[in-house]
Amino acid sequence: MQRVAIFGYGNMGAAFAKALHRQFPDARFLVAEIDPGKAEAARQEIGAESLMLDAPLSDRSLSSLGKFQPELLLLAVKPFQFADLASGLRRHAGSSLVISLMAGIDLAALAEGLQTTRVVRFLPNLAAVVGQSVTAVTPHTELAVEDRTTAMTAAEAAGMAVQLPEDLISSLIGLSGSGIAFAFQFLHALALGGTQAGISYPQSLEIAIATVEGAAAALKTSGIHPADYVTRVCSPGGTTIRGVAALEQHGFTAAVMQAVHSAEQRSRELERE
Numbered sequence: 001m002q003r004v005a006i007f008g009y010g011n012m013g014a015a016f017a018k019a020l021h022r023q024f025p026d027a028r029f030l031v032a033e034i035d036p037g038k039a040e041a042a043r044q045e046i047g048a049e050s051l052m053l054d055a056p057l058s059d060r061s062l063s064s065l066g067k068f069q070p071e072l073l074l075l076a077v078k079p080f081q082f083a084d085l086a087s088g089l090r091r092h093a094g095s096s097l098v099i100s101l102m103a104g105i106d107l108a109a110l111a112e113g114l115q116t117t118r119v120v121r122f123l124p125n126l127a128a129v130v131g132q133s134v135t136a137v138t139p140h141t142e143l144a145v146e147d148r149t150t151a152m153t154a155a156e157a158a159g160m161a162v163q164l165p166e167d168l169i170s171s172l173i174g175l176s177g178s179g180i181a182f183a184f185q186f187l188h189a190l191a192l193g194g195t196q197a198g199i200s201y202p203q204s205l206e207i208a209i210a211t212v213e214g215a216a217a218a219l220k221t222s223g224i225h226p227a228d229y230v231t232r233v234c235s236p237g238g239t240t241i242r243g244v245a246a247l248e249q250h251g252f253t254a255a256v257m258q259a260v261h262s263a264e265q266r267s268r269e270l271e272r273e
């Protein structure tokens with residue numbers, strides 16, 4: 001990989017830019033931004049050349065993209081910003097492989113907007129910022145094998161990659177893209193519980209994080225079912241079963257399942273809008 005262009009150097013654009021910079025240290029990067037501060041951050045963090053965009057996008061501001069001739073074009077702007085970008089990009093993206101991080105813009109809309117089928121959807125989560133994203137990868141059906149390989153390599157640069165059919169992307173958003181926020185909420189709630197029980201919030205949070213890390217490591221390495229582990233922690237008439245009963249009295253399992261379902265439904269709604 002020699003030349004990578006990235007549109008949007010926000011949370012996700014910056015995370016993937018840094019991951020790709022680690023994966024392809026000799027590649028040149030061009031970062032397109034409308035915020036001069038973020039363009040400067042890209043210059044400092046990955047040595048990127050910057051393409052300052054005016055709004056609305058002018059042909060002049062995009063022509064340097066044509067000159068750069070990116071092999072890979074990563075779209076990391078908010079979904080509602082895609083329509084403005086698409087017509088300009090169509091003329092200047094050349095024959096790049098396009099990776100879109102935008103939730104809610106399906107492959108058909110990408111192919112139509114950019115007039116190319118060399119498109120792949122990525123659905124990452126926020127842990128991309130520490131190289132531990134779970135990223136769903138959905139290539140266009142017409143995408144060549146070598147482009148599919150490049151896409152998987154790019155996704156793996158930021159953590160774990162899973163190929164999924166497009167109709168499961170919304171499910172993945174519920175489970176992981178949005179699901180990571182549910183995990184943060186659980187950790188915060190656990191730490192609040194620790195605080196109520198007399199341990200300071202910062203120390204409670206540190207303990208809560210380590211507890212969840214330990215639980216994840218135990219599940220990952222042993223292959224034991226989570227319900228099996230729950231029963232191992234519950235001694236008869238003991239403390240854990242009292243807590244588990246309280247969780248279920250307050251609808252914990254149903255609430256988490258409903259959160260995944262609600263996020264999935266919202267994603268499907270956004271794809272129709």
Ligand SMILES: NC(=O)C1=CN([C@@H]2O[C@H](COP(=O)(O)OP(=O)(O)OC[C@H]3O[C@@H](n4cnc5c(N)ncnc54)[C@H](OP(=O)(O)O)[C@@H]3O)[C@@H](O)[C@H]2O)C=CC1
Nearest residue numbers: 008010011012032033035076077078079101102103124126
């Ligand atoms: N955050 C998450 O957890 C996840 C996000 N995504 C997807 O990733 C994408 C990016 O999200 P996120 O990084 O959180 O968003 P951010 O708002 O952090 O980043 C988007 C960046 O793009 C800039 N920008 C806006 N318009 C343009 C343009 N025309 N050309 C170039 N840059 C532009 C924005 O500038 P300014 O701020 O000035 O508008 C901003 O810096 C979204 O489409 C989202 O759906 C997917 C999965 C998870």
Ligand SMILES: O=C(O)[C@@H]1CCC=N1
Nearest residue numbers: 103124125173177178
């Ligand atoms: O909530 C959102 O819009 C994005 C999509 C996946 C995660 N966050």
